[in-house]
Amino acid sequence: MKLKPHRTHPLWLAYMLHRVSGLGLALFLPAHFYVLAMAVSRPGSLDYFLNFAANPLVKVAEFGLVFLLAIHFFGGLRLLALEFLPWSARQKSLAAASVAGAFLVSGTFLLRAV
């Protein structure tokens, strides 16, 4: 899929990353609650799932999940700052800092998990 030419600039990409990460998290949440509910309804199934979650590939997937959470969190802070704090001309730097912060958090998670 090719981006339309008028969209190829950092703040548009930051906008899209924020929306896509939000959608990804929204899709993840029902699965998350379903697994949590197993603790009450089916403890055996939960243990089985937790064993499965120790698999390195699942850890890599969790890295992606933590990245989505972190980029959505930092992206949200960026938008709050943009809309409620005195204006800063460094919006592209702030968007880049959100991505860097998300990589820092999710990278740290991955290093601790493996």
Place this chain on the structure above:
Amino acid sequence: MSENTKTLEVSVWRGTQEGGAFETFSVPAQESQTVLDVVSWIQQSADPTLTYRYACRVGMCGSCAMMVNGQPRWTCRTHVSRVLDGNRLEIAPLRNLPVIKDLAADMDPFFDKWIKAGGVHRPSRTRHEPIQEVSPEEPGRVEANKAIECINCSVCYAACDTVAGNEDYLGPAALQRAWTLYNDEKVQDRGAILDAVSGSDGCLNCHTQGSCTRYCPNELDPLSAIAGLKRAVATSFFRRRA
């Protein structure tokens, strides 16, 4: 000069609101050629029925904006060498506006929204009263000054995906104008400005994509103006409730 023997392959949109297609012309390349020069050459030397709009040719009047290789540009100040894709150019009428014919977009919705957003100046004094002194250093004046160079070219409006998704959205230029008036000392009824821009078609629709600021040919910053309006609307909302 070998430069003059080159030709540009230029695809130009031909048609009306009902439909149309791109038509390709071979245009001789020139040094320091602008996109408007290319369009003018086609109209004068290849097909006199090509419809387009321009007036000043020096970036003052805001009438010659078009989509060039998918990006909105003021064509009179856009050098071909900066936007050429190989030796190809694709020129289309401005996005997000109805097409009258070929490259001439109907600017009416753009100007209608300018008025809807309260863009008409409503003075607080009559001509019989002394002229109000405004200090150039006053913070509101400094903020208002940032946007007064807007030439109404509609490049920001064509760049905005929020306009594309919501045809009632006032758009960056009209909202920036409202922010200018909101900061203008001579305007008394600031509440009326906030009322005009805080509805379902107003500043709260902005998704902060920043394409308006990215493409503004005069390097204005409608994104910051819209953020200012959002802040003012939120502040006024909480003040009214308190």
